[in-house]
Structures are given as C-alpha cells and as structure tokens.
Amino acid sequence: MAARSGVGPVPEFSGLALRELVPDEASTSAEVSYDFGQFHSSLNMDSPWKGNCQDCLGEDLPEVTPRRIRDLLGHHTAYRARLPGAGIFRCSITGLGFEVKSAVTVTYRYNTWTTHLSKADQEMWMPAGPLFHIEVQPGVVQAVRLPHFICLAEDVNTSLCSIAHFESGKMTLESPTRLMAFSAVLENPSFSALGVLWRKIRSAFCSLPVHSLVLIFQQLNAASTTLHLYLIPDDKSVKRAIEEQEVNWNSKLIPKPPPFRTLFLGRNYRVTSTKQAEITPEEQLPLCHKNLNEQQPFVEIYIADMGGGTGLHMTDTRDGTEVWQASLRSGDIDHSARVFKASSGAAFLMEYKTALCSRMRQLPTILLRLRDADVINSDEEEEVLGQDTSKKKNRVLLELVKKKGVRAQERLYQILQVVDPYLMEDLEFS
Incomplete structure (x- = not known):
C-alpha cells in the first residue's frame, strides 16, 4: 500500500453527520427517513451498470433502491x-x-x-x-465495488489505477484487489471518503479510453427547437447534477443511446446535424471530467424547422471516425414542445x-427527486408509501402535491x- 499526504480539508461528511444512523435517536429530526431501501429479489437485467460498452462484460447483481435522507441541519x-x-x-x-x-444498513453520498x-x-x-462518503457498521462489509468509467477492453495500463481513501484531511492510496469492467473492488475496506483515481501520464492521457454518455435536453421555453447536448464520461454523479440543473432550466430529457464506439478522454468530438442548424459556441465538444460543482460543457443546437x-452525428476530430448517431423525430420534439409550452x-x-x-411508474425515483427539491418531507413520503397499491400511492x-400549490405541481x-x-x-398526444 502506498501512502501520500494531502493538504485538502477534512471531509464535510465525517464524524457521523447523520445522527439518524442510531435508531434510538429517531425522534431527533422530522426530516429523517427511517424506511430502508427496497430490495429487488430479481435481477435487474436492464441495469445501466451492466454498461453501455459492447466490449466490456459487467456483472448481474441483485440491486437495492436506497432512500434519500438529509443531515440534521438539512x-x-x-x-x-x-x-x-x-x-x-x-x-x-x-x-x-x-x-x-x-444484513446491514449502509449510508452514502456523493462528495466533490x-x-x-x-x-x-x-x-x-x-x-x-x-x-x-460511506458510513456503515464496522466488520460487516467484506468488499466494496467503486464505479469507474475507464474502458478496460482497450489497451490500458491498469497499474495506474488506485483507490483514494480520505480521512482527517489526508489521502491514502490503495491498490484495488480486483479491477473489473465497471468497478474497482477493495476487500476489507475502512470507510470515509472513497473513489477511483487514475494516474496521469502525459504520453497516454489524451488516449485514455472511457465509457461515455450523450445527454440531450430540449429547452421548453426557447424559440422553435433548442437543444442542449452534453458529452460526459459515464459518471452517475455528473449525470445527476446535469439532470437537476436542466430541470431547473425547464428542460426535457430526450433519451438516446450512448456512443457505439469507445471514446477517449482529452479528445474533441464534432457534433453535426443533417438539417440546417445553428450549433454554438462551436461544433466541437471536449470529452473531459469536470467536478459536480462546475458547469459541464455542452453545445446548444438551434433548429428553426424540425x-x-x-x-445528429458525432465524429472524432482526429480521424473523422463516427462514434455516435441519433435520430430526432417530430414526436421527440415538435408536438411535445408546443403542448408543453401551452400547458x-x-x-x-x-x-x-x-x-x-394508473400509469405513473418509477415512484421511488420520483419521490427521491421531490424530497431533494423540498417539495415533500419524510412524513409525506411515508404517507405515500404506506398505501397498499401503486394506484393508491x-x-x-398527486393530491399531496396539489395541496402545496402551483409551484409544487x-x-x-x-x-x-x-x-x-x-x-x-x-398522454399529451392522446
């Protein structure tokens, strides 16, 4: 094990910031949620953590859907x-x-x-x-699997991978026990802040293969058709940060497949349209990894006539190789945009x-986002989940949100x- 000292601050989340970890203290805060995540006994075969890479083989594992909670100060x-x-x-x-x-309860959150x-x-x-940042009862976790976005199917030097462990303002580097297609495994871990790092080598940095995502959002309040297109490594924390920002900008996600080729960190990729379009600030997008609190780069695509x-196409600026394509149909854009603006x-x-x-699904995800936006609290979430059928939930x-007014709706x-x-x-088209 190699050790290094850093001068970074003490992790924000250290020292049992979530006192609700102790069941006897459940009454300390009305904002604390005690319902544990729902266990899915059947494998989720469509899980994104099987990966979007044609060459990398992931694991099919039982999944748990967590509950979102807040610290005592909110x-x-x-x-x-x-x-x-x-x-x-x-x-x-x-x-x-x-x-x-x-059996054990695990509490974790994204850090910067x-x-x-x-x-x-x-x-x-x-x-x-x-x-x-992870907190769990000692001695129960035998190994942790930390997600990473490096494509191991390409020729990469895996010895450059380390797991960073931050504690009391210092960083310790540990070699992963195993490096798998979409995660780095660390056995017998100790917990605080943990994540996967890759050592920078100038000669190889601009050719580091990564799994990536293309996210497209339609600006619902903009004239004609205005899109925001992002190109990011397959980092779920970054994806969530972008989605939350775009929701605040009154945008609608347009789901499209990821790139069909491996992309490389540090390279530029050109975005083009088969229809006359204005693409600003320029047609090129860099593939880079930026922090959660930074603005993620995107191109704005304006199409007057859809x-x-x-x-839409994306090519590698080095050799012109096409790496991604998607079709935007009138059903994706035109009709929905006009109706959404009018309603x-x-x-x-x-x-x-x-x-x-009758038809609203993915209720756990919807409740998580409503909690995150402070539209509902833990008691109201319990009231919803306490119903015995999905229709009643x-x-x-819907009735709870209606009572809170126009902004909540x-x-x-x-x-x-x-x-x-x-x-x-x-629903709109019907």
Whole structure:
C-alpha cells in the first residue's frame, strides 16, 4: 500500500453527520427517513451498470433502491440502503456495490473531488469515477465495488489505477484487489471518503479510453427547437447534477443511446446535424471530467424547422471516425414542445390525473427527486408509501402535491418529463 499526504480539508461528511444512523435517536429530526431501501429479489437485467460498452462484460447483481435522507441541519442529502443479508448487492442509482456477510444498513453520498484533492494531487491524479462518503457498521462489509468509467477492453495500463481513501484531511492510496469492467473492488475496506483515481501520464492521457454518455435536453421555453447536448464520461454523479440543473432550466430529457464506439478522454468530438442548424459556441465538444460543482460543457443546437425530424452525428476530430448517431423525430420534439409550452404543470396534472394514477411508474425515483427539491418531507413520503397499491400511492402523491400549490405541481411536472418522458408524450398526444 502506498501512502501520500494531502493538504485538502477534512471531509464535510465525517464524524457521523447523520445522527439518524442510531435508531434510538429517531425522534431527533422530522426530516429523517427511517424506511430502508427496497430490495429487488430479481435481477435487474436492464441495469445501466451492466454498461453501455459492447466490449466490456459487467456483472448481474441483485440491486437495492436506497432512500434519500438529509443531515440534521438539512444541508446535505445522502442515500440509505438496507442490505437484506449475506451477498453482493449494488445500488440501483449510484452503481456502488457492497459484499456483506450479514444484513446491514449502509449510508452514502456523493462528495466533490476538488474539496479533497490538493492542487498537487490534481496535477498527478485524474478522477475515474464518483467520490463517495460511506458510513456503515464496522466488520460487516467484506468488499466494496467503486464505479469507474475507464474502458478496460482497450489497451490500458491498469497499474495506474488506485483507490483514494480520505480521512482527517489526508489521502491514502490503495491498490484495488480486483479491477473489473465497471468497478474497482477493495476487500476489507475502512470507510470515509472513497473513489477511483487514475494516474496521469502525459504520453497516454489524451488516449485514455472511457465509457461515455450523450445527454440531450430540449429547452421548453426557447424559440422553435433548442437543444442542449452534453458529452460526459459515464459518471452517475455528473449525470445527476446535469439532470437537476436542466430541470431547473425547464428542460426535457430526450433519451438516446450512448456512443457505439469507445471514446477517449482529452479528445474533441464534432457534433453535426443533417438539417440546417445553428450549433454554438462551436461544433466541437471536449470529452473531459469536470467536478459536480462546475458547469459541464455542452453545445446548444438551434433548429428553426424540425419538419420530418433530423439526424445528429458525432465524429472524432482526429480521424473523422463516427462514434455516435441519433435520430430526432417530430414526436421527440415538435408536438411535445408546443403542448408543453401551452400547458402548465398544474393544468397537466389536473387533466391527466386519472391516467397518471394508473400509469405513473418509477415512484421511488420520483419521490427521491421531490424530497431533494423540498417539495415533500419524510412524513409525506411515508404517507405515500404506506398505501397498499401503486394506484393508491400515485393518487395520494398527486393530491399531496396539489395541496402545496402551483409551484409544487410544476416541479412534479418537470420531474415526470425527465423520469418518464415517453409516458408524458403519450398522454399529451392522446
């Protein structure tokens, strides 16, 4: 094990910041949630942590869906999951995995790399996945699986990979026990802030292969068709930060497949359209990993006439190789944009209440986002989840949000556009 000292600050989340870890103190805060994550006994075969790479083979693991909680001051949010017994489990939201020898409750949240890495360390090391702060009962976790986005199917030097452990303002580097397609495994871990780092080598940095995502959002308040297109490493913490910002900008996610080739960190990729379009600030996008608190780079695509749809393409600027393509149809853009602008969230929820009660799915994700936006609290979440059928749960949620007023209904409307855009479009078109 190699050790290094850093001058970064003490982790924000250290020292049992979430006192609700102790069951006897459940009454200390009304904001604390005690319902543990739901265990999915069947494997989720569509899990994104099987990966979007054609060459990398991931693991099919039982998943747990965590609950979101807040610290006593309400400043930070975290995930809490109940692992039901001995085995290997993966978080359905973050991709973080745990091998445990008995049932245990795990609490974890995303941290920001730059608040822990010193400037000297940032020159030497590149984050290769999210940074997590993890708290769990000692002696139960046999191994932790930390997500990373490096494509191991390409010719990479895996000896450059380390797991960073931050404690009391110091960084310790540990070699992973095993490096797998989408995660780095560390056996017998100690916990505080943990994440995967990759050592920078100038000769190889601009050819580091990574798994990546393309995210497209439509600006609903903009003239004609205005899109924001992002190119990012497959880091779920960055993806979530972008989604939350775009929701605040009143944007709608347009789901499209990821790149069909391996992309390389440090390279530029050109975005083009088969239809006349204005792409600003320029057609090139760099593939880079930026911090959660930084603005992620994107290109804005303005298309005055979307009749008949259009095709979007992305090519490597070094050799012109096409790495991604997607078709935007009129059903993705034109009709939905006009209807969304004409209808407020409150009007939509009122008009389609019956259909939403029957068809609204992904309730855990919707509740997480509503909690994060402070639209509902833990008691109200319990009231929703306490119903005995999904239809009753949806009805209670819609009634709760309606009582909170127009702004709350608008936020639920925006969340539904991101979480289940196809349902929203189908309801509008019907």
